[in-house]
Amino acid sequence: MKQPPAVLAATAIVRALIASGVRSVVICPGSRDAPLIYAFATAADRGLCRIFSRSDERSAAFLALGLSLGADRAPVAVVTTSGTAVANLHPAMLEAAHAGVPLIAVTADRPQRLQGTGANQTTVQAGAFGPATGTVVVPCADPADIEKAVSDAVAGAVRPGDNSPAHLNCPFDDPLVPSGADGSWQDLGDRVEAGEVRPAASAPVAPRSARLTAAQSQRILRTDRTVVIAGSDAGPDAGRLARAQGWPLIREITAGFGPGPCDVPSYREAIDRFFGDGPHGRLEQVVVFGRPTLSRQASALASAPGIRLISIGQMHGGVDRFFDPARRAHLRLEGAPAGWLRDASPSARRSDWLRLWLTGAAAPRAFGASRGEHGLSGRAAVGAVVESLAPGMALVLGPSRAIRHADEAALPPGIAIHSNRGLAGIDGVVSTAIGVAHARPASDTVAVMGDVTFLHDMAGLHRSAGERPLRLSIVVLADGGGTIFRGLEHDAFAESDSRARRAVEQLLVTPPSVRVGSVATALGADYVSVDAEPQLRAAMSDRPGGLRVIEARIVS
Known part of the structure; x- marks a missing residue:
């Protein structure tokens, strides 16, 4: 049975999302997104995806964010109708942009002919999320064009070390309901499964960091009085670097890895105790991974004047992935060079420095x-x-x-x-x-x-x-x-x-x-x-x- 153009377009969108790795979808009820709802319903019936329903779009978007976090940042879609429903996604989209989470907003829209006419529930949705992410206006006509636009958008959101949200805006014209009241509309599931949608290859990540020369690397590794700070989404290389080089490590709970032998106990008290006229006065270098956000002490340490700061970005990417609030970083690096993670033979001076941090700090609180x-x-x-x-x-x-x-x-x-x-x-x-x-x-x-x-x-x-x-x-x-x-x-x-x-x-x-x-x-x-x-x-x-x-x- 022939289906309306909006339903066929929605089916192509759903097929491309599933082919691109989307396995969980949060759906917000509405009229304009009904074609997507029916297409996802048939896909879920065939075990191609899991669907959740929420009427509060803000909660829906954060539910999708949590689904992605719990699945190691797999892409997750949240689907809404037009109008203010789209704006309610903004807090979660901002969080996803800064944390490097591939949250895919799929927003239904009125067709272009209704824009600027005063039609109900119609506004400009392209660019709704500002600098958090751009908008891909899905060309709801030819299925091949639809699938390419969707696949490219998801591929741009899911890139190793550079995850980001994406916004697919889908203008649907009436009618919005499938044909086949006798149940034959379930054949939409055949269309979701039919054919092969080739997922777009992830585009290479453009480097945002400086090129590290051999001389710079040697100068960094020879600096004994160094502290490593592992902030949010630092990744395990922060712990590996501290252990390999024998440097003290300040590790926040959201660093993304567990404790190690170089962890500074009660690091807030340690910084308070040593900073200024104590041994911190001889601190020469800080290597910060991710973004420390849990203590003013760690932020002050990384921002202190006269200290060489090496900023290594968040493991999963994100806006402002490099921590440099004082704009004093000597280098910004996408990751720690492999040579830095090889075990070194620490000098006596460096061993004393590590021992000072591990034993001179306050005891952990009971x-x-x-x-x-x-x-x-x-x-x-x-x-x-x-x-x-x-x-x-x-x-x-x-x-x-x-x-x-x-x-x-x-x-x-x-x-x-x-x-x-x-x-x-x-x-x-x-x-x-x-x-x-x-x-x-x-x-x-x-x-x-x-x-x-x-x-x-x-x-x-x-x-x-x-x-x-x-x-x-x-x-x-x-x-x-x-x-x-x-x-x-x-x-x-x-x-x-x-x-x-x-x-x-x-x-x-x-x-x-x-x-x-x-x-x-x-x-x-x-x-x-x-x-x-x-x-x-x-x-x-x-x-x-x-x-x-x-x-x-x-x-x-």
């Missing part, structure tokens, strides 16, 4: 000592959660205090760590965690976040009927709002007078008035409340499956 005299502290709560993890599990961390407490903990080996550190916002953390959990159905996932972060994306708890059960526990640190501001310079300002205190509390800390338990149960999650460390440990040791929210009531 999390159990932070319980507070009258209840559960945030650090103790996060410590209890981290200690409950087993190899093979995933940990999703919200921003602010949750991830910083976890950064100070001794993480068990074999844990997959995920956190939206591209722009480090509170957007979509619940949805990201659900996406990670769906991408890892055979293992448990734990998420830790503050109460404001949880409530900001509480709509993410709402799942569509028939969705596969989760194995996800969300631990909410109910500490009365954005308490990280009480630990910054705002705390001192709040002490200046009552009006300053009121402004800080009401407009920065913003204590929530919504009950976490009411939200959780209303949206179909199991709910547990704890206010003591033994209760939290007991809750974490019990893994009943499903979606569970554990509210940890924090008093200090």
Whole structure:
């Protein structure tokens, strides 16, 4: 049976996406994207992809982001109708752009003849995401042209060391519903499977770094008083370099690799103790991998004047992948040269330098000592959660205090760590965690976040009927709002007078008035409340499956 042009175009789009490696799709209901919905439905019926349904486009986009993160940054598509639905994808697209995640926005649009006419739900969607990514307007006519445009766009988003989001804008004209009310429309699945779509080859990544001369390399490797910093998405070469060269390593929890012999314990305290007139005064060089975002100390160390800074980009790419806030980097490199990772014979001077950092720093904090005299502290709560993890599990961390407490903990080996550190916002953390959990159905996932972060994306708890059960526990640190501001310079300002205190509390800390338990149960999650460390440990040791929210009531 002959199908409408919009349906045929949507089928070609879906066929090309699946051929290009898209296996998970998040669909937002709408009229203009109906041709895509029907095409994806037939593809899912044939086992070609998994589909999820969400009515909140912002949550949908972060669900897709989490699905990609949990699947080692496989491309994942999010599908919307036209108009404001497209704009709601912007926060996740920005995060994907900065973190190097191949999030593919597939947005339905009104045909060109309706642009500028005042037609309903019609706006300019090309360029909607600004510098985060360009827009490919899919030529919804010839299937070969459609498939090439889609394949090229996905290939540009999935490149080793240079992942990025992509935007496919698809103008569909009426009619938008398949022909064949007798069920023959299911033959669309034959069209999705028919023929071979040759995925486009990934274009070579244009180098964004300087060429390293042999003399420069030797000068870098001969500098004994060097510190390696492994920030977000640093990648394991940061640990290999520190170990091979015998340099101290400051490793953030989102670096992408586990502990090693050169890790500086309690690195914040170490930097505070040594910086200035101590041994840091003799620091000569910093090699930073990825983007350190969890401490002002590490950022200050990398930005200090008079120090040679070598900036090595994030492992998976992304906008502003090179860390250089003071614009003083001597070199920017895409990765560490292989010769740097070969074991060196450290001099006595270098060995003393490493020993100074490893033994002269403050001892690691004992999390159990932070319980507070009258209840559960945030650090103790996060410590209890981290200690409950087993190899093979995933940990999703919200921003602010949750991830910083976890950064100070001794993480068990074999844990997959995920956190939206591209722009480090509170957007979509619940949805990201659900996406990670769906991408890892055979293992448990734990998420830790503050109460404001949880409530900001509480709509993410709402799942569509028939969705596969989760194995996800969300631990909410109910500490009365954005308490990280009480630990910054705002705390001192709040002490200046009552009006300053009121402004800080009401407009920065913003204590929530919504009950976490009411939200959780209303949206179909199991709910547990704890206010003591033994209760939290007991809750974490019990893994009943499903979606569970554990509210940890924090008093200090």
